[in-house]
Amino acid sequence: MNTPRTVHPIEQESYRILRSRLDTTGFPPLTRAVVERVIHSSADVEYATDLVTDEAALRTAHTALHERGAPVVTDVEMVASGITRRETVCRLADAASSPDLTRSAHAVRLAYEQVGPGAVWVIGCAPTALYEVLALDVAPVLVIGLPVGFVGAAESKAALRASGLPAVSNVSEKGGSAVAAAAVNALLYAEPASVHNPQKEKS
Incomplete structure (x- = not known):
């Protein structure tokens, strides 16, 4: 079981400023957690409307991570280094x-050979990695698809949404390792009690 996370005063102040500029209280609890942590990591409030999430999919992934220890696979080491509460697979x-x-x-093929179905896939750099996740039919718990770039990034994320897989993505070309890691950290940091008692997170 994870020990309670100590939040640094700088992070507390960052969230205070974020919430003074953007009302996130209308989001469901895990969606709010993901949106806020992505914005916190990027200082870009446009993610509030750019991100595409599904609360039911986030709940399923949260349960898989916290109760079943679902593996977390990343496309690059920069994403892996930003995930602070779980060992990851990056090949x-x-x-x-x-x-x-x-x-x-x-690397996606090698990782799938290692972990099999039921993983959380976190793609923050390479659109080709995201396309390979789709091509392999990896049977994921969740795909966090937030690659960045002018070539193929937006298109790969659109393909992810069209696939029907449980996913977190965004519409625009922006993204990257920091925001992809932030999205999965939001799920790892969210305690089960706060997910099942949303009023606890409304403060």
């Missing part, structure tokens, strides 16, 4: 590129 160091497969996509 990029073992992967190789080819004319038909990018290194990031190969």
Whole structure:
């Protein structure tokens, strides 16, 4: 079981400022947690309307992470280094590129061979990694698809939404390792009591 998390005063002040600029109380508890932590990590309040989430999918992922210890797979080490409450799987160091497969996509294949179905996939860098997650039919608990860039990022996230998989994504080209890690951290930090008692989070 996780020990209670100590929140630094700087983070408390960041959240105070965030909530003074944006009313997040209308979001369901886990959606609110994800939206606020992504904004906290990026100082970009536009994520409040850019992110696409589903509360039921977030609840399922939260349960899988907290009660079943679902594995967390990342596309790059920068995402993995930002996830602070769970060991992660990242196979990029073992992967190789080819004319038909990018290194990031190969890393997804290697990771799926290792963890199998039922993982939380966190893609914050490479659109090709997200496309490979979709192509492999990895049977995820959740896909956090927030790759960044002008080439393929928005399109890969649109494909994720069209797939019907349980997902967190955003509409625009922005994203990146920090916000992808923030989204999964929001689920890892959210205590079960606060999820089942939303009024506790309305303060």
